[in-house]
Amino acid sequence: MTTASLGPTAGTMHDAIALAARIANGEITAAQALSETLARIEALNPLLNAVCHVDAALGRRHAAAADAAVAACRNDSERAALHRQRPFLGVPLLIKDLATAATDLPSTMGSRYAARIKGPLGRGLHWAVDSTLVTRHRAAGFVLFGRSTSPEMGISPSTEALAYGGPTRNPHNSAHSAGGSSGGAASALASGMVHIAHANDGAGSIRIPASCCGLIGLKPSRGMMPMGPLVGESWGGLATDHMLTLSVRDCAAAFVASAGADAGAPYAAPGTTAGSLAAIERAAAAPRLRIALCDTFFEGDAIDGEVAAAVRRFAQRLAALGHHIELRRPPLDTRQVIEPLAHVVACGTAMSLNGLAARHGPFGDDDLEPTTRGAYELGQRISGAEYLACLNQLHAIGRTMAGFFEASDLLLTPVLAEPPAMLGRWAMHNPDFLDYRIGPNGLWRYSPFAPLANVTGGASIALPAGRSSLGLPIGVMLTGQLGDDTRLLQLAAELEGSGALGA
Amino acid sequence: MTTTNLADCTATELLALYRSGQASPVEATRAVLARIAALNPALLAFCHLDADAALASAQASTLRWQAARAGGVSVGATVGPLDGVPTSIKDLILTRGMPTLRGSHTVEINQPWDVDAPVAARLREAGAVLLGKTSTPEFGCKGETNSPRTGITRNPWDPSKTPGGSSGGSAAAVAAGMGPLSVGTDGAGSVRIPASFCGNFGLKPSFGRVPAYPLSPFGSVAHLGPHTMSVRDAALMMNVIARPDERDWTSLPTDLHDYQIGLDDGIRGLRVAWSPTLGYAKNVHPEVAAACAGAVQKLAELGAHVEAIDPGFEDPLDITTGLWFVGAWTIWSGLDPAQQAVADPDFAAEAQLGERLSALDIQRLHLRRGALGSLMRQFMQRFDLLVTPTVAVPAFDAKAAGHAPMAPEAMLGWTPFSYPFNLTQQPACTIPCGLTQAGLPIGLQIVGPMFGDALVLRAARAVESVMPIPRPPLQRLLAVPR
Numbered sequence: 001m002t003t004a005s006l007g008p009t010a011g012t013m014h015d016a017i018a019l020a021a022r023i024a025n026g027e028i029t030a031a032q033a034l035s036e037t038l039a040r041i042e043a044l045n046p047l048l049n050a051v052c053h054v055d056a057a058l059g060r061r062h063a064a065a066a067d068a069a070v071a072a073c074r075n076d077s078e079r080a081a082l083h084r085q086r087p088f089l090g091v092p093l094l095i096k097d098l099a100t101a102a103t104d105l106p107s108t109m110g111s112r113y114a115a116r117i118k119g120p121l122g123r124g125l126h127w128a129v130d131s132t133l134v135t136r137h138r139a140a141g142f143v144l145f146g147r148s149t150s151p152e153m154g155i156s157p158s159t160e161a162l163a164y165g166g167p168t169r170n171p172h173n174s175a176h177s178a179g180g181s182s183g184g185a186a187s188a189l190a191s192g193m194v195h196i197a198h199a200n201d202g203a204g205s206i207r208i209p210a211s212c213c214g215l216i217g218l219k220p221s222r223g224m225m226p227m228g229p230l231v232g233e234s235w236g237g238l239a240t241d242h243m244l245t246l247s248v249r250d251c252a253a254a255f256v257a258s259a260g261a262d263a264g265a266p267y268a269a270p271g272t273t274a275g276s277l278a279a280i281e282r283a284a285a286a287p288r289l290r291i292a293l294c295d296t297f298f299e300g301d302a303i304d305g306e307v308a309a310a311v312r313r314f315a316q317r318l319a320a321l322g323h324h325i326e327l328r329r330p331p332l333d334t335r336q337v338i339e340p341l342a343h344v345v346a347c348g349t350a351m352s353l354n355g356l357a358a359r360h361g362p363f364g365d366d367d368l369e370p371t372t373r374g375a376y377e378l379g380q381r382i383s384g385a386e387y388l389a390c391l392n393q394l395h396a397i398g399r400t401m402a403g404f405f406e407a408s409d410l411l412l413t414p415v416l417a418e419p420p421a422m423l424g425r426w427a428m429h430n431p432d433f434l435d436y437r438i439g440p441n442g443l444w445r446y447s448p449f450a451p452l453a454n455v456t457g458g459a460s461i462a463l464p465a466g467r468s469s470l471g472l473p474i475g476v477m478l479t480g481q482l483g484d485d486t487r488l489l490q491l492a493a494e495l496e497g498s499g500a501l502g503a
Numbered sequence: 504m505t506t507t508n509l510a511d512c513t514a515t516e517l518l519a520l521y522r523s524g525q526a527s528p529v530e531a532t533r534a535v536l537a538r539i540a541a542l543n544p545a546l547l548a549f550c551h552l553d554a555d556a557a558l559a560s561a562q563a564s565t566l567r568w569q570a571a572r573a574g575g576v577s578v579g580a581t582v583g584p585l586d587g588v589p590t591s592i593k594d595l596i597l598t599r600g601m602p603t604l605r606g607s608h609t610v611e612i613n614q615p616w617d618v619d620a621p622v623a624a625r626l627r628e629a630g631a632v633l634l635g636k637t638s639t640p641e642f643g644c645k646g647e648t649n650s651p652r653t654g655i656t657r658n659p660w661d662p663s664k665t666p667g668g669s670s671g672g673s674a675a676a677v678a679a680g681m682g683p684l685s686v687g688t689d690g691a692g693s694v695r696i697p698a699s700f701c702g703n704f705g706l707k708p709s710f711g712r713v714p715a716y717p718l719s720p721f722g723s724v725a726h727l728g729p730h731t732m733s734v735r736d737a738a739l740m741m742n743v744i745a746r747p748d749e750r751d752w753t754s755l756p757t758d759l760h761d762y763q764i765g766l767d768d769g770i771r772g773l774r775v776a777w778s779p780t781l782g783y784a785k786n787v788h789p790e791v792a793a794a795c796a797g798a799v800q801k802l803a804e805l806g807a808h809v810e811a812i813d814p815g816f817e818d819p820l821d822i823t824t825g826l827w828f829v830g831a832w833t834i835w836s837g838l839d840p841a842q843q844a845v846a847d848p849d850f851a852a853e854a855q856l857g858e859r860l861s862a863l864d865i866q867r868l869h870l871r872r873g874a875l876g877s878l879m880r881q882f883m884q885r886f887d888l889l890v891t892p893t894v895a896v897p898a899f900d901a902k903a904a905g906h907a908p909m910a911p912e913a914m915l916g917w918t919p920f921s922y923p924f925n926l927t928q929q930p931a932c933t934i935p936c937g938l939t940q941a942g943l944p945i946g947l948q949i950v951g952p953m954f955g956d957a958l959v960l961r962a963a964r965a966v967e968s969v970m971p972i973p974r975p976p977l978q979r980l981l982a983v984p985r
Binding site: 166300306418420425439440442468 | 540546547549651654846
C-alpha cells in the first residue's frame with residue numbers, strides 16, 4: 001500500500017517553471033506534457049483518487065494553443081519573452097473541485113448532491129463566466145484540463161468525499177489522509193501526476209494538504225487574490241485561493257501571475273506583488289527576522305512529540321541562517337479562534353447549499369454527508385446578528401495578533417499537531433458539526449494552528465520539514481501579517497536555497 | 504474458488520485452499536488488504552497497517568506452502584498451524600516492528616518496538632500474516648471504541664453504530680473481512696461486547712490460559728482472546744496462543760488439549776443453567792431477551808438439560824468498576840501533566856474515581872471478589888455451563904471520545920452480563936444468536952467452569968451448527984455510488 005516510490009521530486013528540477021521553460025524553448029510540446037500528465041493520472045489515480053474530472057480534449061485544445069504560440073516565435077529572444085509573459089506556458093493545471101468558476105470545467109463541490117446536476121460538460125455546476133483567478137491562470141499560460149478532489153463543501157481536513165466513490169489517498173502511505181480540503185491537489189502533485197495544482201484555504205485547506213504530502217503551500221493575505229466576479233469574499237473573508245507547489249519559485253511566480261484585487265473587489269489588496277520575484281532571488285541578503293516559535297498548543301499543552309521535534313529542528317535551521325528564534329506563544333485559546341470560525345463556515349455551507357437548492361431543487365436525506373448536513377443545519381439556525389458577532393470575535397483576534405507581531409516578525413508553528421491521520425478519522429460521519437470541529441476530541445486537537453491566519457487575514461506558508469517514524473511528511477508553517485506574502489516567500493526561498501526544506 | 508472473495512473466508516477455509524493449492528497466502532493477503540483499503544476509512548478498524556510487511560510475510564508463507572505441497576501436503580513440519588492467515592492484533596498488545604500506541608497521545612511513538620507479547624510471538628511462529636494493529640479506546644478504558652489518537656471506530660453492520668469495545672477494532676476487522684483472525688483483550692467484556700455487537704465469535708479464555716506481557720495495569724481481570732468468524736477458527740487460534748510464557752507469572756501450565764478435537768461432540772446431556780438477567784439486570788432489550796431465549800430453546804432441542812436459574816449473586820458492578828478505576832488511576836498517576844492534558848477526558852474521569860478509593864476500600868473489593876469467585880466455583884459444580892445474553896442491548900450510536908465520563912453506570916450499566924466473569928476469571932464466549940429488526944447482531948454468552956475452555960468452544964460450536972454466524976451487509980459499504 002505504500003507508494004513512497006511514487007514520491008514527489010521536490011525542488012526546481014521538475015517544477016512547473018522548469019516545465020514551462022522546456023516548452024517555451026521547444027524541448028517538448030505542451031501537447032506532450034499533457035499526454036505525460038494524462039498517462040500518470042491513468043496509472044496512479046485508481047489508487048490515489050486525486051483527480052475527479054479529466055477533459056482530455058479540452059486540455060489538448062489549450063495545449064495546442066500554447067504550442068502555436070511557441071511556433072509563432074521567430075527566435076530565442078521571442079521565446080524568452082513568451083515565457084516571461086506566460087511563466088506557466090503549457091503547464092497542465094488541475095483546478096480544485098470546489099467551485100472556482102471556469103466555463104469549461106464543471107464542479108461537484110465534492111457533493112453527491114451537486115453531482116446530480118447534469119450539464120453539457122458533465123456532472124456538477126456549470127458557469128457562463130470564468131472567475132478572475134481562472135482568467136489570470138489562463139493568461140499565465142496554464143493548460144486547464146481537469147479538477148482535483150475536495151471534501152464535500154470543503155469543510156474537512158481530509159479529502160474523503162463519498163461523491164468520488166472512495167477517499168483520496170496520501171502517496172506516501174495510502175492508508176493515510178492526503179489532507180484537506182485541497183487533498184486531491186496535494187495527492188496529485190506529490191505523486192507526480194502534475195507539476196503544480198490550484199488549491200484554496202479557508203481554515204488551513206492549502207497548508208494542511210501541503211503538510212500531509214510534503215509540499216509547499218502559501219495562503220496569501222486576505223484581499224491579495226481575486227475573488228470575482230461572482231463573489232466578493234468567501235466565508236466572510238476567511239478563504240483565499242492559491243497553489244500547491246514543489247518549489248518556492250513556482251509558488252512566487254503563480255502568486256505574481258494571479259494576485260492583485262480585481263475590479264470591484266470589496267477591499268483593497270494589502271500588499272503588492274511587485275518585487276516578489278526579485279526578493280526570492282536575493283533571499284540570503286534579506287534582513288534577519290525575529291521569529292516566534294510555538295511548539296505546543298496555544299494553551300501550552302503538548303502536541304505530538306514527533307511533530308514538536310520537527311518544528312524545533314526547523315527552528316534550529318532558521319537560527320543557523322542567523323534568524324532570531326524566541327519561544328513565544330500567541331496569547332490565545334485555540335477554541336477562541338476555532339469556535340466563531342466554525343460558525344462562519346457553517347453559514348457559508350448553508351448559503352452555498354441554499355443557492356444550489358434554489359436553482360437545482362432541494363436535497364434529500366442521502367444527498368449530503370452527515371457532517372455537511374450538520375453544518376447546514378447549524379448555519380440555518382445562526383441569525384444575522386450572531387453571524388456578525390462571530391466576525392467581531394474573529395476580528396478581535398486580529399487585533400490581539402497585531403500586538404503579538406510587534407515583538408516578532410513571524411510566527412513558526414507546525415501545520416498540524418500530529419502526523420497525517422489515517423483515512424477515516426476525519427471522514428464526515430459525525431452529524432454534529434460543532435462536535436466534529438470543536439468537540440472534546442474534535443478537529444481543533446488535530447489542526448489548532450492553521451485557522452489563525454484565516455482569521456487575521458495574514459499570509460501563511462506551509463513548508464516540508466521532516467517525516468514521522470511511519471514515513472509520513474510533517475510540515476511547518478510560517479505566519480505573518482497582512483501583506484507579508486513576499487517576506488514569507490523570501491524566507492522560504494532562503495530555506496530552500498540552504499537545503500533546509502524537505503520531507 | 505470462484506465467486507467467494509478470499510477476504511470473506513474463515514481461517515479454516517483459507518488453510519484448506521492453501522493446502523490444495525487453490526489459493527495462496529499472497530492472494531488472500533492481497534484480497535484482505537484490498538478490503539482494508541476499501542473499508543478502513545469508513546470503519547477505522549485498523550489504527551496501524553503494515554501492508555508491505557504483510558505481503559512479504561505472505562510471500563514467505565506461499566513458498567512454505569509450495570514446499571509442503573511438493574513434499575506431499577499436510578506435512579506439519581514445513582507449514583505452521585496458521586500459516587498465511589491474515590491476522591490482526593489489538594493495539595494494546597506489543598507486536599515487534601509495529602508501534603503499540605494504546606489509542607493514546609501519551610505514548611511515545613519513537614521506541615524500538617522490538618518486543619512481541621506472547622500472543623504476537625505465538626502467532627508469528629505459527630506463520631500468521633500480521634497485518635497491523637486494531638483500534639482501541641485509550642488504554643482499553645471503555646466498552647466502545649473511540650480515542651483521541653485514532654478517532655471513532657464503527658460497526659460494519661451499520662456505520663452509525665459503535666462496534667462496541669474495547670476490542671472494537673478487532674471485532675470490526677473480523678466482521679468486515681479485514682483478516683479472519685484477531686486477538687483482543689477483555690477486562691470487563693472487551694472481547695465479548697464487540698464480538699456480540701459485530702456478530703462474531705469471541706472468547707475470553709480462563710485467566711492465565713493465554714499469557715500476557717507486560718501484565719495489564721488493570722490486574723487479574725484482564726484476559727486475552729480470539730475474535731473470529733467461526734468457532735472452529737477460534738479453536739485453531741487457541742491451539743496456537745494458549746501456551747505458557749514465563750514472562751507472565753500467572754500463565755497456566757501447558758494445556759495439552761487440542762481445542763479442535765471434540766468440537767463437534769455436541770451438548771447432549773450437558774447441564775445448562777439459563778439466567779436471562781443474572782437476577783439483577785433490569786435493562787435487557789426485549790429483542791435481545793427474545794433472541795437469547797430462542798437460542799436456549801435450541802440448546803434444549805440439541806439435548807442439553809436446561810434449567811432456568813440465577814447463580815444467586817448481587818450485581819458486582821461496584822467491584823468491577825472500583826478495581827478498574829484503581830487501574831486507571833495507576834496509569835494516570837504515571838503520566839506527567841502534559842500527557843494528562845492530551846488524554847481522553849472519559850479516561851481521566853475513571854482515574855479520578857480511582858483516586859478516591861482507599862487501600863481499605865480496595866482490599867474489601869478484593870475480598871468480595873473472592874466470595875463471588877467461590878460462589879461461582881460451587882455453582883459450576885451443579886452445572887456444566889451457564890448461559891446468558893452477552894450484552895443487554897444491541898449496538899448503540901457511535902460517538903467521539905470525551906462524551907461519556909466513565910462513571911460506573913455509564914461505563915458498564917448496559918453490559919451487566921460480561922464483567923462478573925472477569926472477576927471470576929471463568930471462560931466465557933459470545934456466539935451470534937440472531938439480529939434485531941434493525942439488523943444488528945445479538946449475542947448469546949456461554950460461560951464455562953474454570954479451565955473449561957474446550958467445553959465452552961464445544962457448546963458454541965453446537966449453537967453455531969444450528970444458527971450459522973451471519974455476515975454483515977458489506978455491499979452497502981463497498982458499493983458507494985460513483
